[in-house]
Amino acid sequence: xxxxxxxxxxxxxxxxxxxxxxxxxxxxxxxxxxxxxxxxxxxxxxxxxxxxxxxxxxxxxxxxxxxxxxxxxxxxxxxxxxxxxxxxxxxxxxxxxxxxxxxxxxxxxxxxxxxxxxxxxxxxxxxxxxxxxxxxxxxxxxxxxxxxxxxxxxxxxxxxxxxxxxxxxxxxxxxxxxxxxxxxxxxxxxxxxxxxxxxxxxxxxxxxxxxxxxxxxxxxxxxxxxxxxxxxxxxxxxxxxxxxxxxxxxxxxxxxxxxxxxxxxxxxxxxxxxxxxxxxxxxxxxxxxxxxxxxxxxxxxxxxxxxxxxxxxxxxxxxxxxxxxxxxxxxxxxxxxxxxxxxxxxxxxxxxxxxxxxxxxxxxxxxxxxxxxxxxxxxxxxxxxxxxxxxxxxxxxxxxxxxxxxxxxxxxxxxxxxxxxxxxxxxxxxxxxxxxxxxxxxxxxxxxxxxxxxxxxxxxxxxxxxxxxxxxxxxxxxxxxxxxxxxxxxxxxxxxxxxxxxxxxxxxxxxxxxxxxxxxxxxxxxxxxxxxxxxxxxxxxxxxxxxxxxxxxxxxxxxxxxxxxxxxxxxxxxxxxxxxxxxxxxxxxxxxxxxxxxxxxxxxxxxxxxxxxxxxxxxxxxxxxxxxxxxxxxxxxxxxxxxxxxxxxxxxxxxxxxxxxxxxxxxxxxxxxxxxxxxxxxxxxxxxxxxxxxxxxxxxxxxxxxxxxxxxxxxxxxxxxxxxxxxxxxxxxxxxxxxxxxxxxxxxxxxxxxxxxxxxxxxxxxxxxxxxxxxxxxxxxxxxxxxxxxxxxxxxxxxxxxxxxxxxxxxxxxxxxxxxxxxxxxxxxxxxxxxxxxxxxxxxxxxxxxxxxxxxxx
DNA sequence: CATATTCGGGG
DNA sequence: GTGTACGAATATG
Numbered sequence: 092x093x094x095x096x097x098x099x100x101x102x103x104x105x106x107x108x109x110x111x112x113x114x115x116x117x118x119x120x121x122x123x124x125x126x127x128x129x130x131x132x133x134x135x136x137x138x139x140x141x142x143x144x145x146x147x148x149x150x151x152x153x154x155x156x157x158x159x160x161x162x163x164x165x166x167x168x169x170x171x172x173x174x175x176x177x178x179x180x181x182x183x184x185x186x187x188x189x190x191x192x193x194x195x196x197x198x199x200x201x202x203x204x205x206x207x208x209x210x211x212x213x214x215x216x217x218x219x220x221x222x223x224x225x226x227x228x229x230x231x232x233x234x235x236x237x238x239x240x241x242x243x244x245x246x247x248x249x250x251x252x253x254x255x256x257x258x259x260x261x262x263x264x265x266x267x268x269x270x271x272x273x274x275x276x277x278x279x280x281x282x283x284x285x286x287x288x289x290x291x292x293x294x295x296x297x298x299x300x301x302x303x304x305x306x307x308x309x310x311x312x313x314x315x316x317x318x319x320x321x322x323x324x325x326x327x328x329x330x331x332x333x334x335x336x337x338x339x340x341x342x343x344x345x346x347x348x349x350x351x352x353x354x355x356x357x358x359x360x361x362x363x364x365x366x367x368x369x370x371x372x373x374x375x376x377x378x379x380x381x382x383x384x385x386x387x388x389x390x391x392x393x394x395x396x397x398x399x400x401x402x403x404x405x406x407x408x409x410x411x412x413x414x415x416x417x418x419x420x421x422x423x424x425x426x427x428x429x430x431x432x433x434x435x436x437x438x439x440x441x442x443x444x445x446x447x448x449x450x451x452x453x454x455x456x457x458x459x460x461x462x463x464x465x466x467x468x469x470x471x472x473x474x475x476x477x478x479x480x481x482x483x484x485x486x487x488x489x490x491x492x493x494x495x496x497x498x499x500x501x502x503x504x505x506x507x508x509x510x511x512x513x514x515x516x517x518x519x520x521x522x523x524x525x526x527x528x529x530x531x532x533x534x535x536x537x538x539x540x541x542x543x544x545x546x547x548x549x550x551x552x553x554x555x556x557x558x559x560x561x562x563x564x565x566x567x568x569x570x571x572x573x574x575x576x577x578x579x580x581x582x583x584x585x586x587x588x589x590x591x592x593x594x595x596x597x598x599x600x601x602x603x604x605x606x607x608x609x610x611x612x613x614x615x616x617x618x619x620x621x622x623x624x625x626x627x628x629x630x631x632x633x634x635x636x637x638x639x640x641x642x643x644x645x646x647x648x649x650x651x652x653x654x655x656x657x658x659x660x661x662x663x664x665x666x667x668x669x670x671x672x673x674x675x676x677x678x679x680x681x682x683x684x685x686x687x688x689x690x691x692x693x694x695x696x697x698x699x700x701x702x703x704x705x706x707x708x709x710x711x712x713x714x715x716x717x718x719x720x721x722x723x724x725x726x727x728x729x730x731x732x733x734x735x736x737x738x739x740x741x742x743x744x745x746x747x748x749x750x751x752x753x754x755x756x757x758x759x760x761x762x763x764x765x766x767x768x769x770x771x772x773x774x775x776x777x778x779x780x781x782x783x784x785x786x787x788x789x790x791x792x793x794x795x796x797x798x799x800x801x802x803x804x805x806x807x808x809x810x811x812x813x814x815x816x817x818x819x820x821x822x823x824x825x826x827x828x829x830x831x832x833x834x835x836x837x838x839x840x841x842x843x844x845x846x847x848x849x850x851x852x853x854x855x856x857x858x859x860x861x862x863x864x865x866x867x868x869x870x871x872x873x874x875x876x877x878x879x880x881x882x883x884x885x886x887x888x889x890x891x892x893x894x895x896x897x898x899x900x901x902x903x904x905x906x907x908x909x910x911x912x913x914x915x916x917x918x919x920x921x922x923x924x925x926x927x928x929x930x931x932x933x934x935x936x937x938x939x940x941x942x943x944x945x946x947x948x949x
Numbered sequence: 950c951a952t953a954t955t956c957g958g959g960g
Numbered sequence: 961g962t963g964t965a966c967g968a969a970t971a972t973g
Contacts (some may be wrong), residue, residue: 168962239962258962320960331960392959422964438958454958473960530966 111344119945122425128280129293130154130162132306133273134523136262137413137430138235143207145234147265149298150431151411152306152382158290160412161279162297166265167211168235170242170257171218171549172228175250183250184213184228185631190241220549222604222627227255227549235261250672258553259540266520267544269298270739273522274513276301289380289412289431305517309433309509312340312381314500316393317494321477322697326392328399332365334480335491338375339498346491349369352484357629359491366404372397376432383433383523385505386498387456389526390436395419424526433523435512439507440527444515444668445508460500463507463597468500469493480576510661516663531672532679538669539684540636551683562680567691568618571698573705573718575772577765577928579813580716580726583779584735585755587722588700590639590667592674593694595691597636598748601677602629603686604718608614617699623692634669639749642666696703698720704742706753711738717763719775724756732757744777757782760814764924773924801842802917804830819929826922826936833918834910843917848884861886869899886912 133151140146145168148691149161174183214229233243242257278301279293288290317335318499320326331522342621344358351361363367376384386393398419401408408417412431420426427434431573442454451458457468471493479486517536529537543550554562564681586592595601599616600623608624616621623629628636645663649656676682678690697720704723705715711734717724725735735754743750761779763772776790788810809822832838845861862882867881884897886909896909914937923933 235962242962260961260963262961316960318960326960386959388958391957396959420961420963425965443959456958476960527960528965 113628125282126280126296127282127293129159130276130278130301130757132275133161133271133277134306134309134433135431136265136273136522138261138265140234140236143233145261146175148263148413148430148490149277149672151277153291158380158382158412159293160286160288160290160433160630161281161293161295161298162284162286163279163295165295165297167231167233168238169265170238170259171216171228171255172242172245173225173252173255174228176250177226179250180215180226180228187228188213188228190244192237192240192244194240195853203682206236207233208240209233210237210241218547218549219630220604222608222624222629225549225714234383239636246420253634255552256550259550262536263521263540267541270300270522271298272300272303272517274306274516276304279480287414289377289414303517305513305917309382310341310380310381311385311502311505311509312338312343312376312379313385313498313500313505314338314389315386315494315497315501316396317476317811318396319477319480320473323464326396328396333368333396333400333495334365334476336368337491337494337498338374338379340379340381341935343379344495344499345379346376346495350484350487351562352487354488354491356488356491358495359488364871365400366406366816369397369401369404369406371408373408373410381432381888383435383505384429385437385501386437387501387504388436388438389434390421390425390427390702391423394434395424398427408905428524433527435502435505435523435527437527440508440512441504443528445511447517447668456497456500458505459643464500464503466500469496491846510657511664514658514661514665515668518662518669531668532676532682535669535672539631539634542637546630546633548630553683554681554685559680562685562687565687566695567678567687569694569699570700570720571718572720572774573715573723574774575717575763575777577763579928581760582727583716583758584713584725584727585722585758586704586725586735586752587755588738589751589889590670591697591700591721591755592693592748593635593639593670593871594748594750595693597632597639598746598750599623599692599696600625600629600632601689601692602686603689605629605632605687616695618695619688621692631689633675635673636749638666638670642670700746700750707742708738709947711741713738717777719943724761727757757902758787760817762810762813762925762928764902764928771825778810778814782817784815786811786814798921799843799845799913799917801829801833801838802921803891803915804842805918806921806925809925813925819926819931822928823931826918826926830914830937831917833913836907840885840900840903840908843913844883844885861894865897865899868902906923 114517131149131151133149135150137148137150139148141164144164146162146164147166149163151159151161153159158473162661166827170666172187174180182413188210191207192241194206194208195466209232211231211233213231216229218226218227219222230241230245232238232373245251246254253278266273278299279295280297281293281295284292284294315337316333318326318328319331319334321331334350335346337346337355338344347362347368348359348429349364351364360371362371395416397418398408409415409760410429410432412419415430418428420428425497427436438456438459439455441449441459446454449459449462451462461467469489469492471489476490512523512526515534516523519534520541520636521529521537526534541552542548602623604804605624605627607621610627610653611625613622622919645659645666649659652659673908674690674693676684677686677693679685701723705718705848708715708723708725712728714726714728715723716726727735739752739754746752758779758781761777765771766773773790778786778788778791780786788807791810805826808825812822812825829838833843861884865884868883883897884899885903886893887896887898887903888907889896889911898906919933919937923936926933926936
């Protein structure tokens with residue numbers, strides 16, 4: 092019955108498709124093969140080999156707002172060759188020009204197909220390399236696969252020094268050489284053709300960038316699935332079905348589920364089975380026509396899950412604009428692609444790019460939404476979902492709400508970070524789909540590839556495995572961190588260097604080709620034996636200069652506006668991120684422009700400049716209490732803001748180029764704690780309170796998962812009491828009160844519960860921790876737990892090892908939790924380093940007696 | 950203490 | 961994607 096229904100639906104789709112093609116034919120007839128000129132915003136690209144040719148497909152929005160696929164087969168791939176002797180060029184070019192390879196390839200049907208790889212033509216060109224103009228042979232080949240095939244042969248010849256630019260990703264090469272920036276307006280000449288596709292298809296004769304005008308508000312659709320997942324176990328798409336899916340877009344909200352219950356919610360739609368639910372997913376995407384499909388961890392969860400389920404039912408997920416299937420790539424399934432639709436996993440982008448400006452330590456949808464949108468997920472007990480699904484469908488409505496809310500959050504997050512993503516796309520010139528998944532090193536490299544073409548710089552090759560292995564072993568001295576003296580301080584001014592490393596690269600001309608130049612013996616790097624050219628600006632310093640000055644211009648524009656401009660702010664942020672990443676890129680083992688000497692020199696100069704400020708600050712009468720990389724913490728003492736300003740300008744006159752020391756702010760008080768069991772102050776662990784009363788906590792592990800809530804809360808509370816109210820006595824009393832409540836078992840179970848995730852199956856553990864012991868017992872009771880299960884347990888009173896006293900919350904009954912454990916292993920360790928600053932020992936914190944001589948401590 | 954593994958995110 | 965994330969944190973030898 093259902094089968095025949097599907098056949099009917101399929102037939103219907105096929106008829107619709109036929110009509111569409113027919114419609115295109117009519118268009119074609121009307122056009123009469125007339126060449127047309129159109130403009131569109133490409134937002135996704137793909138390439139294929141057709142008849143031994145490399146063909147590029149550009150998917151985008153036409154200037155009329157419709158979906159369009161532009162086919163371009165005019166680009167000829169190439170690589171570069173450097174010969175050993177320049178005199179031999181003509182002979183060599185002729186020899187290379189004759190290269191041709193044939194290869195038989197078996198196709199699906201077993202028919203052998205012949206593939207040709209051949210050199211189409213050769214050219215003599217020049218490029219800059221290591222600061223010099225060099226002559227190269229540009230070898231054009233018939234398709235992109237031929238690059239690796241033919242370059243490998245050429246590389247072996249005696250007359251060849253080296254091959255270059257044979258390892259540039261094809262689409263990257265295409266975009267750079269054609270001068271096309273994704274998402275901005277591109278002009279194409281050609282004609283509309285009939286081809287199976289969602290939207291129009293246009294065959295290009297020529298293509299060029301038209302303007303910097305960028306696509307406005309991509310049409311987005313947020314989505315999220317819920318799956319049947321008994322016992323909160325590791326996720327198993329092979330075993331359990333998808334039970335719900337939600338979508339949220341502009342004027343669109345929907346939840347689809349296949350268990351019926353009574354509801355008045357209009358957004359809930361019922362189907363009869365998981366099969367129908369998957370078909371419905373396809374239908375929604377077909378009708379909504381999103382340009383961007385956005386999910387949260389959808390690369391690693393939603394889309395792979397949907398794909399696995401669809402495969403089980405033999406449903407084709409031909410969602411691409413060209414009806415190609417959804418493809419899940421990457422060893423760890425971390426890349427889900429739909430051709431012609433930007434699938435954006437917003438989690439990936441936020442964690443990689445946005446995270447550096449965020450406070451949250453966890454990147455789950457709820458924490459991220461709370462920080463960026465000011466709202467959380469709906470709080471439901473997901474562990475019950477499978478039970479409700481089986482036994483109490485009446486209660487499913489709240490789960491539908493929960494499901495929809497996730498899509499709403501994802502949609503709003505995507506909207507929020509879209510300016511950042513699109514600005515990065517424009518600057519680095521890479522596709523949104525890619526940018527959303529790139530780390531800093533890749534973003535930087537993408538930008539450098541673009542800039543190389545503009546500056547006519549030869550692109551260095553990727554390192555091979557051996558290089559990477561060696562590079563990984565190299566370590567070098569990093570930034571300077573001052574060892575603070577533990578204690579509480581008042582009136583602290585923080586000064587820092589604005590963009591320290593980028594301005595060092597620029598001011599000291601730190602670049603691979605300016606390193607140890609032969610034209611001038613420049614100033615030697617402190618602590619090192621290198622120097623950098625003082626006559627000719629290097630490629631990367633030029634790029635950094637450009638990034639810094641562009642950002643300054645944008646900041647001026649922002650200052651002139653009275654309203655907050657999200658796009659300008661995003662552009663400024665993107666430029667800053669790229670400039671800041673160049674230092675790390677020099678030292679990154681996978682980098683094309685890897686330069687360990689450069690990275691070393693940057694940190695060496697950094698140490699030099701920060702020491703310089705420390706020394707001069709002390710001479711000027713400030714007491715330095717802390718310093719890390721690019722910042723110094725000064726005690727104001729008898730000095731005031733004017734003295735600070737004077738000091739800063741005194742430093743700044745002497746700084747070269749774009750380097751600048753800035754005033755970060757004044758903090759009314761701050762606390763530095765000592766290292767565990769040691770006298771010395773801990774680096775990177777302090778808490779400060781600024782003039783406006785905001786608390787800044789750095790390095791304290793207040794947010795770690797396997798701490799009980801009571802310990803986390805106490806730590807934060809007492810930092811506030813000490814810094815805000817400057818009342819150590821109150822803080823101590825507070826801790827004692829909590830300890831007393833623990834002793835009397837008055838603190839609620841939810842606050843002493845500890846959550847730890849099982850990393851593997853219970854049987855596989857050799858070391859039995861408390862959470863494993865609990866899991867074992869759960870198994871004994873027939874509760875199915877395994878790798879991935881979150882075990883929540885409480886340590887109970889009694890004798891013996893801690894693991895034998897761990898109980899799951901449901902087991903507790905009238906028993907009491909072990910107060911001593913929570914006092915001595917949770918609360919006291921969380922606060923002892925803070926109190927030891929005031930000479931209060933842990934015995935004093937935990938002692939049952941009311942502290943008699945508290946005043947002794949002050 | 951060095952090396953191997955696993956985790957995140959998702960239900 | 962001219963392919964095979966990544967960097968931190970934890971577990972094991």
